[in-house]
Amino acid sequence: MKLLEVNNLKKHFSVNDSFLANLLNKNSQVHAVNGVSFSINKGETLSLVGESGCGKSTIGRTILGLYEPTEGEISYCGKKISQMSKKEKFGLKEKMQMIFQDPFSSLNPRQKVKDIIQEPIRSHNIVSREEEKDYILNLLDKVGVDGSYLNRYPHQFSGGQRQRIGIARSLSMEPDFIVADEPISALDVSIQAQILNLLMDLQDEFDLTFLFIAHDLSVVKHISDRVAIMYLGKIFEIGDKKDIFAEPLHPYTKALFNSIPELTTTTKENFSVLSGNVPDPIQLPQGCYFHSRCKYAEKICLKKEPELKEVNGRKVACHQL
Amino acid sequence: MYDENVETTKEIKSSPGTLVWRRFRHNRMALIGLGMLSIIVLISILAPLLATHDPNKIYMDKFRQPPNDEHILGTDSLGRDVWSRLVYGSRVSMTVGITAVAMYLLIGVTIGTLAAYFGGVVDMVLMRLTDIVMSFPFLLFALVIVATLEGEGNIWVVMGVIGLLGWTTNARLIRGQILSLRDKDYVQSARALGASHFRIIFKHLLPNAMAPVLVASTLSMAFAIMTEAALSFLGMGVPPTMASWGSMLSEANSRLVMDRMPWLWVPPGIAVLVSVLSINFVGDGLRDALDPKQKNNKEV
Numbered sequence: 001m002k003l004l005e006v007n008n009l010k011k012h013f014s015v016n017d018s019f020l021a022n023l024l025n026k027n028s029q030v031h032a033v034n035g036v037s038f039s040i041n042k043g044e045t046l047s048l049v050g051e052s053g054c055g056k057s058t059i060g061r062t063i064l065g066l067y068e069p070t071e072g073e074i075s076y077c078g079k080k081i082s083q084m085s086k087k088e089k090f091g092l093k094e095k096m097q098m099i100f101q102d103p104f105s106s107l108n109p110r111q112k113v114k115d116i117i118q119e120p121i122r123s124h125n126i127v128s129r130e131e132e133k134d135y136i137l138n139l140l141d142k143v144g145v146d147g148s149y150l151n152r153y154p155h156q157f158s159g160g161q162r163q164r165i166g167i168a169r170s171l172s173m174e175p176d177f178i179v180a181d182e183p184i185s186a187l188d189v190s191i192q193a194q195i196l197n198l199l200m201d202l203q204d205e206f207d208l209t210f211l212f213i214a215h216d217l218s219v220v221k222h223i224s225d226r227v228a229i230m231y232l233g234k235i236f237e238i239g240d241k242k243d244i245f246a247e248p249l250h251p252y253t254k255a256l257f258n259s260i261p262e263l264t265t266t267t268k269e270n271f272s273v274l275s276g277n278v279p280d281p282i283q284l285p286q287g288c289y290f291h292s293r294c295k296y297a298e299k300i301c302l303k304k305e306p307e308l309k310e311v312n313g314r315k316v317a318c319h320q321l
Numbered sequence: 322m323y324d325e326n327v328e329t330t331k332e333i334k335s336s337p338g339t340l341v342w343r344r345f346r347h348n349r350m351a352l353i354g355l356g357m358l359s360i361i362v363l364i365s366i367l368a369p370l371l372a373t374h375d376p377n378k379i380y381m382d383k384f385r386q387p388p389n390d391e392h393i394l395g396t397d398s399l400g401r402d403v404w405s406r407l408v409y410g411s412r413v414s415m416t417v418g419i420t421a422v423a424m425y426l427l428i429g430v431t432i433g434t435l436a437a438y439f440g441g442v443v444d445m446v447l448m449r450l451t452d453i454v455m456s457f458p459f460l461l462f463a464l465v466i467v468a469t470l471e472g473e474g475n476i477w478v479v480m481g482v483i484g485l486l487g488w489t490t491n492a493r494l495i496r497g498q499i500l501s502l503r504d505k506d507y508v509q510s511a512r513a514l515g516a517s518h519f520r521i522i523f524k525h526l527l528p529n530a531m532a533p534v535l536v537a538s539t540l541s542m543a544f545a546i547m548t549e550a551a552l553s554f555l556g557m558g559v560p561p562t563m564a565s566w567g568s569m570l571s572e573a574n575s576r577l578v579m580d581r582m583p584w585l586w587v588p589p590g591i592a593v594l595v596s597v598l599s600i601n602f603v604g605d606g607l608r609d610a611l612d613p614k615q616k617n618n619k620e621v
Binding site for chain 1: 336337505506507509510511512513514515516517520524525528529
């Protein structure tokens with residue numbers, strides 16, 4: 001069953017929104033997301049992978065309604081979000097939640113742990129006032145934070161604990177779908193595994209669906225069911241984790257996998273780094289966005305943008321396949 | 322496995338407020354400032370007890386008497402007791418200072434918050450308004466308004482004018498703060514949780530944006546006190562009968578008083594100096610305590 005469907009989503013940001021720039025028609029746009037379509041089934045984890053600035057986080061935040069999409073449709077349980085009433089949208093917030101990357105900026109420094117978790121419970125009337133305390137303690141217990149810390153402030157916790165509190169806040173609304181925006185990349189390596197396992201345990205327990213945003217491929221391999229590789233606001237390859245990790249097809253996916261250093265005796269030879277830089281997202285390149293860095297690029301790649309097409313049980317956007 | 326829930330700190334009270342006070346307490350100048358300021362506030366409250374005479378009573382036989390047993394700071398050109406007028410004058414200064422700061426906060430925070438939070442046209446209009454008010458030559462404009470409203474001698478008009486012209490710094494400060502906080506993850510998270518604009522502004526933005534605004538407000542309180550003194554000195558402030566440090570200072574506009582009768586202008590001068598100085602010390606201390614990242618601040 002399709003829980004979430006994203007159809008041809010585009011999101012552009014104005015760079016220079018000043019009065020004068022508008023007057024002189026010099027208002028340029030950053031093309032963060034350029035026509036992305038995918039769907040997520042209930043209970044599965046889809047990972048969005050790509051280098052920084054490729055629009056992963058923008059997709060996550062647009063789905064949650066933090067940004068208005070420039071173009072395209074997002075549907076939840078088959079219903080288009082743009083056609084929902086204000087009340088329905090408010091109700092939808094209970095269903096879709098977010099876990100943030102930086103645990104140091106995701107908690108209000110002036111709220112106690114209790115208030116941080118209480119706020120959404122009260123505004124959405126999740127439980128009655130009498131049950132509230134037990135509910136919060138139960139949540140904290142689920143994410144592995146001691147219940148005696150209720151009256152502490154965020155600055156008294158370590159990064160890992162803060163992230164657990166952030167997760168408890170998201171879970172307080174009993175959501176079905178969670179956008180996890182690089183939830184472990186800001187944490188110590190020793191804590192990363194704990195949080196990752198916590199997320200997977202919670203997924204089993206509450207039957208959660210994840211959109212997992214990441215750039216660390218080993219993490220992605222651990223947690224996802226399906227993977228989407230993004231570049232400059234486009235999906236280049238999307239399919240089952242097993243297929244893609246077994247045999248990456250798109251030249252960019254291959255380059256990404258080759259860029260993982262491995263510990264061997266001949267360390268220097270076993271990984272390569274892509275040359276060149278990501279093109280300017282203000283002035284998008286013609287044809288395939290990857291042609292400037294692709295070693296297989298041909299004439300057609302410079303002119304025509306490749307569509308996503310079925311190859312070996314997954315979808316790839318490349319003229320060479 | 323390493324357990325991150327180990328107890329690391331002793332169970333001490335450490336709300337943001339307590340932490341600020343703990344840092345403030347270690348700043349000696351700020352403590353002295355706070356002490357002086359409290360004394361001045363106390364004096365203004367207890368004025369009727371501290372004054373030895375009625376501040377407005379004219380002793381016909383005693384013009385410009387130097388300090389003596391009966392009038393400890395002497396008498397002024399109209400034969401009024403200088404000490405009593407000094408004590409009552411603190412009431413004017415404190416009222417003006419507090420009212421002005423309240424107005425700065427109210428107007429400045431409202432305009433700055435609305436501009437930053439809603440952005441776009443709202444921001445444009447409100448900030449241009451701020452720019453316009455900012456470009457008024459302050460003292461001159463204050464004089465003109467007081468004169469056109471025929472408010473000479475009306476302390477409320479004076480306070481209103483000072484308050485209406487001085488909020489611009491606060492507006493700009495709070496706008497900058499809110500702009501930088503608006504995209505913080507905890508604000509995004511509140512939006513994702515469906516919090517209303519009202520809730521986001523009052524629960525998540527303002528409490529975290531107030532620190533530099535509070536500092537600026539203390540400093541502008543000093544400015545308001547000096548402006549009142551200046552207006553009263555020019556005869557546009559409080560009514561001539563009412564005791565105010567500024568109007569007492571205006572006695573010194575004759576050479577004779579300057580040279581020969583220091584008891585008429587030195588005490589109110591020192592009073593203005595001390596109150597402005599101690600407010601500034603408190604402001605500096607607050608700034609250091611609220612923003613521990615700024616240097617010159619040993620870890621406490």
